[in-house]
Amino acid sequence: MQKGELLYEGKAKKVYRTDDPDTYLVEFKDDATAFNGQKKGTIRDKGELNNKISTRLFRLLEKEGIATHLVEQISDREMLVKALEIIPVEVVVRNIAAGSLAKRLGLAEGTPVARTVVEYYYKSDELGDPLINDDHIAAMNLAGASEMAAIRKTALAVNDFLRRYMDERNLILVDFKLEFGRHKGRILLGDEISPDTCRFWDKQSREKLDKDRFRRDLGGVEEAYQEIWKRLGEN
Ligand code: C5P
Structure with a gap:
């Protein structure tokens, strides 16, 4: 290739x-x-x-x-x-309040949410990726209603699987971001799923093992990414 x-x-x-x-x-x-x-x-x-x-x-x-x-x-x-035609919507799924959700709703970081939260952000560096809803997505023709229904369903299915999988590896899946795109008439999950795009906490110590270590200057960034690979690599 x-x-x-x-x-x-x-x-x-x-x-x-x-x-x-x-x-x-x-x-x-x-x-x-x-x-x-x-x-x-x-x-x-x-x-x-x-x-x-x-x-x-x-x-x-x-x-x-x-x-x-x-x-x-x-x-x-x-x-x-x-090759995907990327839909310019970042899909964030949250199980526990952290980051921008904790800030927006005034929740203490680490508060579990009573129901899984799905959020959409408009992918625009110029605008700083603003939070949007289904009406904004329709108003700007970013994706069709049936496409968004499929995306939401898939995002929740990813959460169900990953949450369980990470739990078995002693990790809490706090939240994560997905991107989707069109390929030959189908919607596919694109981009990446990594410690850059997810929050992972150790189940016992609740130590952060993701990009928050870089964002907040906590040190041990490389070691955290290595630790995630180690836990996944052990099946
Ligand atoms: O910052 P915020 O709390 O909204 O992030 C929610 C989740 O989405 C986090 O796991 C973060 O790593 C991810 N995210 C991302 N890319 C962005 C914004 C957030 O991967 N541009």
Whole structure:
């Protein structure tokens, strides 16, 4: 598979065309940003770890009947994926109040929510990814109502599976972000699932094992990402 034109460079990934128009190549970088790009840094080996972690989780989700963009991992930092037309909506699923939900609703971090919360954010660096609802999505023609119904259902199914899977590995799945796209008339789960895009806490100590260590200068960032891979790698 030939690496072609660079299509897009994001904060943590680059996406290239390949010689197959239906397949893109994703390269995971060590660069990390937070607070809409205001904080910048690098996390050693993050690209490699997020590639491995995402590949593992996408494979497991495929086994559960959830369609993802994963084709295969082709090197330490590279993954082949189905070429998606990305829907510019970030889908956040929350089991426990943390981050922006804790702040918005005045809840103490760590408060469990009585019902799983699904939120949508409009993917726009310029606007700082504002929180939106189904009406905004329809008003801006970002996705159809049946597409959003399928996305919500899939996001909840991902949560059901991942929450259980992480629990068996002594991890609490606090919240996470998903992205979806269109491919040959189907909606597929895209992007990545990694400590960059999820909050994982150790079940006993409630130690943070995710990007919050970078966001909040807690130290031990690389070690946290390694620990997640270690717990997943042990099946
Ligand atoms: O910051 P906030 O609490 O809204 O984040 C919720 C979840 O979504 C966290 O797991 C965070 O890592 C993830 N997220 C992300 N990309 C963003 C915003 C949030 O992966 N642009």
